[in-house]
Amino acid sequence: MTTTTPSSPGKAPLVAMRNISKAFGGVHAVENASVNLHPGEVVALLGHNGAGKSTLMKMLAGAYPIDAGEVLIRGSKAHIRTPADAQALGIETIYQTLALADNLDSVANLFLGRELLTPWRTLDDLRMDAEARKVFARLNKNFTNHRVPVRRLSGGQRQTVAISRALYFNASILIMDEPCAALGPEETRMVGELIKQLKAEGVGIFLISHDMHDVFDLSDRLAVMKNGSMVGTYNTADVTEDEVLGMIILGKQPEGKTQAERVNG
Amino acid sequence: MDSALKALRQAQVDWRMLLMGGVLVAIALSFNVMTGGIFLSAENLYNIAQQTAVVGIVATVVVLIIVARHIDLSVGSVMGFVGVLVAYLMYSKGWAWPAAALAGLAVAIAVSVYQGSLTALLGVPSFVVTLGGLMSFRGAAFLVADGKTQPVTDPFFLRLGGGYDGAIGVTASWMLAALLCVAVAFGVINKRRMQHRFGVPSNPVWLDGLMAGVPIVIVLGFVAAMNAYQIPNKDAPQGIPIPVLIWAAVALGLSFIVRRTRFGRYVFAMGGNPDAAALVGIPVRRVTLMLFALLGVLITVAAVVSIARLNAGTNSLGTGMELLVIAAAVIGGTALAGGSGSIVGSVLGALIMQSLDSGMLLLDVSIGSRMVIIGQVLIAAVVFDVLYRKWTGEG
Numbered sequence: 001m002t003t004t005t006p007s008s009p010g011k012a013p014l015v016a017m018r019n020i021s022k023a024f025g026g027v028h029a030v031e032n033a034s035v036n037l038h039p040g041e042v043v044a045l046l047g048h049n050g051a052g053k054s055t056l057m058k059m060l061a062g063a064y065p066i067d068a069g070e071v072l073i074r075g076s077k078a079h080i081r082t083p084a085d086a087q088a089l090g091i092e093t094i095y096q097t098l099a100l101a102d103n104l105d106s107v108a109n110l111f112l113g114r115e116l117l118t119p120w121r122t123l124d125d126l127r128m129d130a131e132a133r134k135v136f137a138r139l140n141k142n143f144t145n146h147r148v149p150v151r152r153l154s155g156g157q158r159q160t161v162a163i164s165r166a167l168y169f170n171a172s173i174l175i176m177d178e179p180c181a182a183l184g185p186e187e188t189r190m191v192g193e194l195i196k197q198l199k200a201e202g203v204g205i206f207l208i209s210h211d212m213h214d215v216f217d218l219s220d221r222l223a224v225m226k227n228g229s230m231v232g233t234y235n236t237a238d239v240t241e242d243e244v245l246g247m248i249i250l251g252k253q254p255e256g257k258t259q260a261e262r263v264n265g
Numbered sequence: 266m267d268s269a270l271k272a273l274r275q276a277q278v279d280w281r282m283l284l285m286g287g288v289l290v291a292i293a294l295s296f297n298v299m300t301g302g303i304f305l306s307a308e309n310l311y312n313i314a315q316q317t318a319v320v321g322i323v324a325t326v327v328v329l330i331i332v333a334r335h336i337d338l339s340v341g342s343v344m345g346f347v348g349v350l351v352a353y354l355m356y357s358k359g360w361a362w363p364a365a366a367l368a369g370l371a372v373a374i375a376v377s378v379y380q381g382s383l384t385a386l387l388g389v390p391s392f393v394v395t396l397g398g399l400m401s402f403r404g405a406a407f408l409v410a411d412g413k414t415q416p417v418t419d420p421f422f423l424r425l426g427g428g429y430d431g432a433i434g435v436t437a438s439w440m441l442a443a444l445l446c447v448a449v450a451f452g453v454i455n456k457r458r459m460q461h462r463f464g465v466p467s468n469p470v471w472l473d474g475l476m477a478g479v480p481i482v483i484v485l486g487f488v489a490a491m492n493a494y495q496i497p498n499k500d501a502p503q504g505i506p507i508p509v510l511i512w513a514a515v516a517l518g519l520s521f522i523v524r525r526t527r528f529g530r531y532v533f534a535m536g537g538n539p540d541a542a543a544l545v546g547i548p549v550r551r552v553t554l555m556l557f558a559l560l561g562v563l564i565t566v567a568a569v570v571s572i573a574r575l576n577a578g579t580n581s582l583g584t585g586m587e588l589l590v591i592a593a594a595v596i597g598g599t600a601l602a603g604g605s606g607s608i609v610g611s612v613l614g615a616l617i618m619q620s621l622d623s624g625m626l627l628l629d630v631s632i633g634s635r636m637v638i639i640g641q642v643l644i645a646a647v648v649f650d651v652l653y654r655k656w657t658g659e660g
Contacts, residue, residue, distance in 0.1 A: 108530060126465055
């Protein structure tokens with residue numbers, strides 16, 4: 001994994017989403033929104049429910065087709081039409097719903113859509129089992145019941161399975177949609193540690209969160225959306241919590257603060 | 266004792282399946298007592314196995330359709346349509362049976378994929394699409410030969426339906442049984458070896474022994490029963506009936522698909538959480554179309570077996586079969602909400618229904634009472650399913 005310092009100038013961003021729009025029927029879910037992400041950077045996406053942040057991220061993840069605008073990955077134009085396209089570009093997503101098939105066990109869920117196969121094109125269950133054990137152990141030592149349907153697992157264990165997907169498949173771009181919403185304090189701390197660790201490895205992370213504490217603790221920059229449009233993007237260190245709340249609630253840019261879109265690193 | 270219980274809990278023993286097997290055994294023993302030993306006679310077991318085959322073949326794949334959160338109400342009508350078509354091509358058009366069967370296969374796949382694509386691509390509920398199909402293809406079955414019965418006479422073809430010459434004989438039956446037993450034993454040994462190599466914990470030896478031993482005993486017992494049945498004016502016992510052999514091959518094939526292929530896993534994932542399946546990049550539409558194509562293949566197999574069994578294709582072939590097939594799947598533990606079900610379950614479900622019907626027939630229970638009872642058994646199975654899911658927290 002390449003480690004690029006976040007401030008190296010002249011480098012194309014890891015992700016550049018430019019003038020993205022998306023409508024569902026007559027509702028403009030996302031309108032002309034732009035955002036960048038650099039290696040080793042955490043960009044928090046903020047906004048009310050329905051502000052368009054999840055929709056914007058789902059377009060990057062290939063879950064929704066993009067109506068207008070373009071996505072550049074590492075400087076070159078990307079055509080993301082399906083989740084498989086996004087995965088091929090190193091984009092992994094941890095959905096708020098976790099996107100787990102409750103009737104399958106955690107090993108099957110970890111590899112869902114990307115199963116390891118034997119030379120005879122059949123499922124290589126034992127190799128998947130062995131690989132999964134390693135990843136799960138890295139995240140959660142107490143998690144050993146890999147062979148029961150995930151519906152019987154605790155919230156933290158389910159989260160472990162969802163996060164393991166991103167780890168196992170070596171994401172270089174990670175989208176985390178409310179990763180701590182269903183977690184207890186101990187598990188929330190674990191996710192925070194993980195984000196810092198991945199960041200140090202050069203992974204770029206989009207973090208959707210409603211928790212101001214998480215946002216200020218973990219993010220380098222924050223981008224606020226309202227009614228489908230981007231209100232503004234700032235270095236997290238430059239703004240106060242009140243200013244951020246003002247952007248979220250009123251769509252008002254804080255006075256005297258410079259935006260930080262970081263188009264060129 | 267504690268370690269044994271712990272091993273059982275971790276071994277993914279399918280308790281529901283064990284219980285169903287127990288229910289089937291209890292039904293068989295009770296009827297055997299009530300009928301004075303007729304129920305478990307070789308002849309009756311032979312007939313039950315043979316009579317269940319057509320419903321059983323279709324039920325295996327309908328399990329997968331239901332697991333994927335779809336339904337197919339048109340299987341009986343499509344089977345009737347394809348059956349009459351195959352018989353018509355042989356009798357009225359003089360085609361050889363392989364050509365006629367292949368033509369039937371092509372039509373069945375086309376019909377299934379047509380209905381499947383309305384569901385998979387346009388999102389029309391499969392209940393509605395196949396309800397239309399239930400009516401249309403029953404009509405089509407009439408149109409093919411203008412409602413006339415099409416006799417089937419090819420001697421080889423007729424063997425596919427079982428009956429007088431439709432079994433493989435004693436020697437071949439024992440050889441097949443031996444082969445299957447060796448395969449089961451080898452499978453378990455190989456699994457333990459691979460688990461050891463990958464550092465994955467194995468079941469205790471006694472448990473794996475039991476998991477291999479029980480199927481082996483069932484296979485040997487079944488073959489012994491089939492080999493004990495001799496039609497009075499023949500000079501050798503029957504052995505395994507060919508339709509049962511076909512059913513077994515279909516069930517084994519589909520079990521393999523479910524457990525060992527991506528396709529099988531995707532069908533279950535789509536049933537468990539369709540949104541998640543799409544989000545992780547499973548090609549949901551393609552898998553759905555493949556599933557309906559597979560249904561078409563097995564409807565053709567069932568159509569061939571049933572016209573061979575009846576010695577004719579008639580426009581009423583398979584009438585009402587969709588209900589028996591769905592009932593077999595549901596009694597076998599397939600949840601109509603999708604996401605869970607098993608091929609072995611459908612085999613047990615089909616056998617339980619046919620055993621009840623056959624046992625009551627032997628006891629001279631009237632057709633009306635039989636229908637009342639079997640209908641209530643279906644409801645009991647679903648009630649049990651609901652309670653079982655509550656107890657085990659399967660939601």
